[in-house]
Amino acid sequence: MFNLENIIRPTIKALKPYSSARDEFQGNSDDMVFLDANENPFENGVNRYPDPQQRTVKSLLSKIKGIPQENILLGNGSDEVLDLIFRAFCEPNQDNIITLPPTYGMYSVLANINAIDIISVQLDGSFQPKVDEILKEANSNSKVLFLCSPNNPTGNSFEAKSIERLIKEFKGIVVIDEAYIDFSNDESWISRLNEFPNLVVIQTLSKAFGMAGIRLGICFASQDIISILNRIKPPYNVNELTQQKAISQLEQFEQTQQQVKEILEERNALVTKLKSVNYISKIYPSDANFVLAKVDDATKRYNQLIEKGIVIRNRTTQPGCENCLRFTIGTPRENRILIDTLKSI
Numbered sequence: 001m002f003n004l005e006n007i008i009r010p011t012i013k014a015l016k017p018y019s020s021a022r023d024e025f026q027g028n029s030d031d032m033v034f035l036d037a038n039e040n041p042f043e044n045g046v047n048r049y050p051d052p053q054q055r056t057v058k059s060l061l062s063k064i065k066g067i068p069q070e071n072i073l074l075g076n077g078s079d080e081v082l083d084l085i086f087r088a089f090c091e092p093n094q095d096n097i098i099t100l101p102p103t104y105g106m107y108s109v110l111a112n113i114n115a116i117d118i119i120s121v122q123l124d125g126s127f128q129p130k131v132d133e134i135l136k137e138a139n140s141n142s143k144v145l146f147l148c149s150p151n152n153p154t155g156n157s158f159e160a161k162s163i164e165r166l167i168k169e170f171k172g173i174v175v176i177d178e179a180y181i182d183f184s185n186d187e188s189w190i191s192r193l194n195e196f197p198n199l200v201v202i203q204t205l206s207k208a209f210g211m212a213g214i215r216l217g218i219c220f221a222s223q224d225i226i227s228i229l230n231r232i233k234p235p236y237n238v239n240e241l242t243q244q245k246a247i248s249q250l251e252q253f254e255q256t257q258q259q260v261k262e263i264l265e266e267r268n269a270l271v272t273k274l275k276s277v278n279y280i281s282k283i284y285p286s287d288a289n290f291v292l293a294k295v296d297d298a299t300k301r302y303n304q305l306i307e308k309g310i311v312i313r314n315r316t317t318q319p320g321c322e323n324c325l326r327f328t329i330g331t332p333r334e335n336r337i338l339i340d341t342l343k344s345i
């Protein structure tokens with residue numbers, strides 16, 4: 001049986017969190033006099049500290065995603081949320097995490113920053129998790145298993161039955177990084193949070209929602225896990241400008257949906273056109289807003305594209321991605337330029 005008490009670091013369990021001025025008193029009317037936070041009193045739109053619990057942003061997200069606000073924590077990008085998870089559950093120089101390369105590089109970087117060992121179990125030839133091997137490699141210090149689905153840089157989603165088995169049989173926290181879920185036809189695992197006390201789902205406003213610049217990452221989990229992360233997050237981790245922009249964009253959710261539809265149409269069109277580029281030997285199926293393709297010589301093609309002013313990602317050094325390039329889906333014009341250039345080099 002999963003018991004959160006056994007996973008949380010003792011230091012964090014014993015921690016008395018910082019209580020900020022805005023934690024202690026939230027304004028409930030406009031004519032209150034706030035002399036509690038040593039702010040500059042002259043109004044300029046950002047002279048006050050932001051809401052530490054980002055209630056308006058969360059209420060909009062709660063409506064869009066169908067998850068109660070109590071199950072949501074927001075961070076300065078999902079990278080901050082990932083870091084909070086390390087600091088809450090992984091004891092430096094003692095614990096380990098499991099990651100499945102080729103995948104998003106920050107899980108290992110954060111492990112290294114936090115002095116946490118990394119157990120790597122490479123994805124199989126179809127970029128799916130090797131469930132038996134992962135469970136075999138896990139030990140009593142394996143605190144977090146990171147599943148990135150749809151996976152970056154491969155673009156595919158992991159099979160639901162593999163994910164479910166891992167959530168059920170792995171003894172620690174299972175983080176599903178769904179940064180690209182809004183481009184996928186698969187259902188998000190947030191709909192199953194109530195079933196699994198060890199499940200954490202991470203999403204972001206950086207991809208489908210078009211707000212990479214404001215840095216807003218979303219963590220969905222049980223109330224118990226959310227309250228632990230709340231104890232250690234910096235009090236004002238999501239700034240006022242970010243909250244304001246997120247609110248105005250989330251209020252126009254239809255625009256996001258329309259853009260996602262267009263990006264997916266463009267992705268399908270791009271895949272068709274990539275097939276006619278003679279040095280591309282394989283195009284991997286994608287549930288994301290990018291496509292991974294195998295070419296004859298990735299580094300040569302990457303440099304040729306740079307010379308023509310097009311920047312893509314060379315993933316050739318990633319395990320299982322020899323000679324692979326990753327193309328983000330751009331505007332119709334950008335995609336046209338990409339195809340024309342690929343054909344001309």
Ligand code: PMP
Nearest residue numbers: 077078079104152179204206217
């Ligand atoms: N997870 C994955 C799989 C990503 O690809 C990225 C960004 N490249 C992130 C998380 C980070 O997202 P954010 O901008 O919210 O920090």
